[in-house]
Amino acid sequence: MSLADPVENMKAIVERALDAAKQAGATQADVMLVESDDREVRVRGDEVEFVKQAQERGLGIRALVEGKDGLQTAVVSTSDLAPDAVDRMAAEAVALAREIAPDPNAGIPESGFATSIPDLDLFDPADRSVSLDARIEDAKQAEAAARSADPRIDNSEGSQASDGFARIIYGNSHGFLESYESASHGLFSEPLARDGDSMQRDYWMTVSRHLSRLEDPAEVGRKAAARVVRRLGAKRVPTCEVPVLFDAMTAPSLIGQLTSCVNGYSIYRESSFLAERMGDTIASDLVTIIDDGRLPGGLGSKPFDGEGQATRRNVLVDGGRLESWILDTYAGRKLGLPTTGSASRGTGGAPHAGTTNLWLEPGEGTIDELIGEIDRGLLVTELIGMGFNPTTGDYSRGAAGLWIENGEVVHPVEEITIAGNLGEMLLQIDRVGSELLWRGRTASPPLRVARMTVAGE
Amino acid sequence: MSNDASDSTSPASERALAFFQDEFALHDRSLATALDTALERQIDYADLYFEYTTTDSVALEEGIVKSGDRHLEQGVGVRAIRGERQGYAHSDDLSLDSARLAAGTARAIADETSGHAPVAIDSRGPERDLYPISTAPTDVPVADKVGWLNEIDRYARGKDNRISQVMASVVSQQKHVLVAASDGTRVADVLPLVRLNVQVLAADGSRREIGYQGAGGRFELADLQDPARWQTLVDEAIRIALLNLEAEACPAGAMDVVLGPGWPGILLHEAIGHGLEGDFNRKKTSAFSDKLGQRVAAEGVTVVDDGTIPGRRGSLNVDDEGTPTQRNVLIEDGILVGYMQDRLNAGLMGVAPTGNGRRESYAHLPLPRMTNTFMLAGEEEPEDILRSVDNGLYAVSFGGGQVDITSGKFVFSASEAYRIENGRIGAPVKGATLIGNGPDVLTRVSRIGHDLALDEGVGTCGKDGQGVPVGVGLPTIRVDALTVGGTEG
Numbered sequence: 001m002s003l004a005d006p007v008e009n010m011k012a013i014v015e016r017a018l019d020a021a022k023q024a025g026a027t028q029a030d031v032m033l034v035e036s037d038d039r040e041v042r043v044r045g046d047e048v049e050f051v052k053q054a055q056e057r058g059l060g061i062r063a064l065v066e067g068k069d070g071l072q073t074a075v076v077s078t079s080d081l082a083p084d085a086v087d088r089m090a091a092e093a094v095a096l097a098r099e100i101a102p103d104p105n106a107g108i109p110e111s112g113f114a115t116s117i118p119d120l121d122l123f124d125p126a127d128r129s130v131s132l133d134a135r136i137e138d139a140k141q142a143e144a145a146a147r148s149a150d151p152r153i154d155n156s157e158g159s160q161a162s163d164g165f166a167r168i169i170y171g172n173s174h175g176f177l178e179s180y181e182s183a184s185h186g187l188f189s190e191p192l193a194r195d196g197d198s199m200q201r202d203y204w205m206t207v208s209r210h211l212s213r214l215e216d217p218a219e220v221g222r223k224a225a226a227r228v229v230r231r232l233g234a235k236r237v238p239t240c241e242v243p244v245l246f247d248a249m250t251a252p253s254l255i256g257q258l259t260s261c262v263n264g265y266s267i268y269r270e271s272s273f274l275a276e277r278m279g280d281t282i283a284s285d286l287v288t289i290i291d292d293g294r295l296p297g298g299l300g301s302k303p304f305d306g307e308g309q310a311t312r313r314n315v316l317v318d319g320g321r322l323e324s325w326i327l328d329t330y331a332g333r334k335l336g337l338p339t340t341g342s343a344s345r346g347t348g349g350a351p352h353a354g355t356t357n358l359w360l361e362p363g364e365g366t367i368d369e370l371i372g373e374i375d376r377g378l379l380v381t382e383l384i385g386m387g388f389n390p391t392t393g394d395y396s397r398g399a400a401g402l403w404i405e406n407g408e409v410v411h412p413v414e415e416i417t418i419a420g421n422l423g424e425m426l427l428q429i430d431r432v433g434s435e436l437l438w439r440g441r442t443a444s445p446p447l448r449v450a451r452m453t454v455a456g457e
Numbered sequence: 458m459s460n461d462a463s464d465s466t467s468p469a470s471e472r473a474l475a476f477f478q479d480e481f482a483l484h485d486r487s488l489a490t491a492l493d494t495a496l497e498r499q500i501d502y503a504d505l506y507f508e509y510t511t512t513d514s515v516a517l518e519e520g521i522v523k524s525g526d527r528h529l530e531q532g533v534g535v536r537a538i539r540g541e542r543q544g545y546a547h548s549d550d551l552s553l554d555s556a557r558l559a560a561g562t563a564r565a566i567a568d569e570t571s572g573h574a575p576v577a578i579d580s581r582g583p584e585r586d587l588y589p590i591s592t593a594p595t596d597v598p599v600a601d602k603v604g605w606l607n608e609i610d611r612y613a614r615g616k617d618n619r620i621s622q623v624m625a626s627v628v629s630q631q632k633h634v635l636v637a638a639s640d641g642t643r644v645a646d647v648l649p650l651v652r653l654n655v656q657v658l659a660a661d662g663s664r665r666e667i668g669y670q671g672a673g674g675r676f677e678l679a680d681l682q683d684p685a686r687w688q689t690l691v692d693e694a695i696r697i698a699l700l701n702l703e704a705e706a707c708p709a710g711a712m713d714v715v716l717g718p719g720w721p722g723i724l725l726h727e728a729i730g731h732g733l734e735g736d737f738n739r740k741k742t743s744a745f746s747d748k749l750g751q752r753v754a755a756e757g758v759t760v761v762d763d764g765t766i767p768g769r770r771g772s773l774n775v776d777d778e779g780t781p782t783q784r785n786v787l788i789e790d791g792i793l794v795g796y797m798q799d800r801l802n803a804g805l806m807g808v809a810p811t812g813n814g815r816r817e818s819y820a821h822l823p824l825p826r827m828t829n830t831f832m833l834a835g836e837e838e839p840e841d842i843l844r845s846v847d848n849g850l851y852a853v854s855f856g857g858g859q860v861d862i863t864s865g866k867f868v869f870s871a872s873e874a875y876r877i878e879n880g881r882i883g884a885p886v887k888g889a890t891l892i893g894n895g896p897d898v899l900t901r902v903s904r905i906g907h908d909l910a911l912d913e914g915v916g917t918c919g920k921d922g923q924g925v926p927v928g929v930g931l932p933t934i935r936v937d938a939l940t941v942g943g944t945e946g
Contacts, residue, residue, distance in 0.1 A: 155740070236940075387856075419944045
């Protein structure tokens with residue numbers, strides 16, 4: 001697998017787009033070019049179910065023209081990188097911008113651009129030569145391990161291996177023009193188990209920038225199998241208020257939801273329940289949340305953000321105290337603050353504020369120790385639905401998990417909801433475990449909320 | 458075999474064929490050659506999917522139109538099928554050369570070479586056009602859209618002084634597709650899609666609430682720009698925001714629930730729709746596997762998936778494999794009678810495709826997907842249905858939902874709901890998630906109203922990371938003992 005063209009050719013396309021935008025009348029412009037080479041293979045039972053391969057390129061041109069009280073902004077994106085197409089798209093972006101209202105806060109950043117491109121350990125060149133057959137073999141091993149782990153596992157949605165390589169090039173009219181490369185490799189297994197009338201599915205996955213750091217394929221299958229088998233015979237529980245323990249698979253969603261409420265765009269739009277809480281205690285003192293764009297090997301790491309700003313480590317919540325919003329240049333200007341280097345951007349639109357590698361700092365105790373501390377409560381292993389309102393903090397989601405009595409798991413649970421208000425839940429976090437496992441860009445150790453409403457029978 | 462577009466096809470199909478011939482030199486003979494490349498190996502079926510889509514989006518907040526985006530998506534996806542195996546490759550270079558290259562990759566799922574007969578493309582196209590329009594929504598001048606959004610902003614702010622923020626956006630899309638397959642199929646289509654979103658923030662003291670309403674479909678943008686239509690939509694967003702300022706905590710536990718007409722049809726989409734998609738049933742991973750002919754709903758419950766309703770967001774002249782869409786009855790008077798199929802799964806299950814093979818774009822594999830899914834009307838008065846409940850919940854609007862196909866457990870989240878007390882609508886309650894079990898929830902439908910309505914045209918369904926536009930619909934119904942995920946025990 002490879003990215004076909006030398007980076008110089010791609011940088012030349014970015015420069016051409018910047019020049020064409022300027023020629024067409026843009027006061028400022030910036031350009032994002034993303035190249036990717038992706039491959040996916042899925043094995044189900046003994047059969048290869050599909051093999052998928054693709055190489056893609058996308059170009060996004062943001063043009064800004066001088067208006068009466070500020071700059072007018074538009075973004076045009078395309079996969080057609082032919083020189084005349086690039087010129088046409090740049091001119092179209094400028095023409096579109098002239099139709100948009102001037103905004104005194106619009107504009108690309110004036111300074112703060114990354115002055116060096118550190119090696120963040122985002123790929124291993126040797127992984128480019130891995131064969132399709134080798135990844136099919138990984139998926140087969142995971143699938144076989146999952147299927148043979150327990151006689152009640154008689155079916156699956158399959159096991160899937162993926163490899164993706166990407167190159168990101170960003171340039172702007174201040175003269176910044178840099179690129180970096182990254183890779184992402186994954187292995188996923190989703191077995192089904194049956195016992196009488198109960199049929200269940202669950203999964204396990206491993207993701208890394210390096211093939212060599214993926215979990216052993218058979219281990220992926222065995223973990224997926226253990227997760228699905230323990231769900232067999234799940235039942236509902238009576239409606240009650242109990243302590244709720246989120247495991248390492250479900251806790252990251254809580255951290256992600258909190259983070260959507262400290263995003264600068266939600267703050268200036270007053271659509272977050274935390275909009276006026278900067279500097280306040282918003283969570284228990286066990287809660288410290290960090291977003292770090294330069295974590296070596298991190299799945300969200302990048303040397304510069306979607307506006308060319310140097311990425312950095314931002315402490316969002318420190319011992320329960322709200323310390324920082326997540327900002328790009330625009331949201332920062334709206335709030336009178338500098339960007340936090342958190343501009344997230346694809347080719348298809350303007351930058352937006354977003355997280356990089358986001359995590360809750362670990363505390364102490366394994367998941368088994370945390371279970372052992374609960375007299376009567378719920379361990380949540382899966383959440384479904386989107387029942388969260390960032391404006392009020394109201395939280396209500398479908399859940400499945402394990403019921404705990406006297407420090408021990410007594411039976412699996414399903415068809416229940418858990419509900420509360422995120423503002424209150426954060427203050428009620430009374431236990432944070434030690435296990436921090438990265439399966440994406442957000443990670444959290446298991447955490448316990450002292451009391452939530454569980455709705456069931 | 459024909460290179461001209463003079464067959465008995467609809468104007469949309471003719472325009473699409475002419476577009477791909479003129480802009481990208483995609484003629485029948487050359488399409489056949491690309492398919493021949495895939496068929497040099499032992500392949501059961503191969504298809505090419507060419508797409509050229511323009512999407513533009515204009516958005517207003519804080520009283521000004523701050524952004525305009527235009528996105529051009531073009532490419533080709535090539536698929537080769539052998540048994541249950543699929544080889545798939547796609548390229549963002551919309552040309553025959555890249556189609557041939559991709560065909561070479563896709564056929565790698567088979568080792569054996571074959572002496573196949575050359576593909577003969579046989580000109581076919583949909584004879585109907587479910588979405589005839591005179592102006593592509595992407596051709597409506599941006600200045601018109603900007604002016605319209607400004608008008609919406611002024612109107613919304615003038616309605617109530619508690620409205621402190623207005624966000625509005627208009628999204629326009631024009632998609633050209635061309636499908637050519639090794640069985641000789643060659644179909645093209647032009648699909649318009651428009652959508653207006655309005656979100657308002659209401660503030661009263663320390664309380665803030667959002668109200669959202671959207672509308673859209675495959676029709677002229679001018680239809681949405683009719684003041685009677687968009688003003689109703691803005692009024693609705695404001696009403697929901699103000700109502701939620703007054704909302705009390707939602708009850709928790711199992712209770713009788715009355716669902717209002719229209720968008721609450723998301724219940725059907727999550728509870729039974731996904732579970733009746735062919736792929737899950739062919740693999741027997743659905744809670745509905747092997748239940749054909751069995752009772753899965755109460756008497757009187759009939760559920761259909763219909764891709765042929767003119768102008769609807771979920772409608773298609775042909776699906777993304779070139780199969781004409783149709784009206785498929787899924788549940789008839791409570792009995793499960795049909796699944797939704799794409800070509801691959803229909804073939805493996807020995808049934809006919811049902812026009813449900815859909816894909817997000819050329820960069821995605823087709824899957825069996827829903828179109829517009831709804832329950833047919835009954836005969837009861839909605840008021841009588843409400844009166845029949847002593848203590849329960851009346852839910853009239855929803856956000857999203859999700860389902861676990863295998864266990865059958867599904868959720869959907871209410872965004873406008875009220876307590877029912879002694880048969881009367883009581884206080885509004887905060888949004889809450891409702892959870893149930895797909896294979897039995899419809900057996901507990903005890904009353905069905907005569908007021909079937911389809912939704913406003915804003916649904917997007919996600920499956921395997923692919924989003925496709927869909928519609929839902931429902932008359933007022935009563936469901937006994939559904940679990941409501943509030944906080945009040």
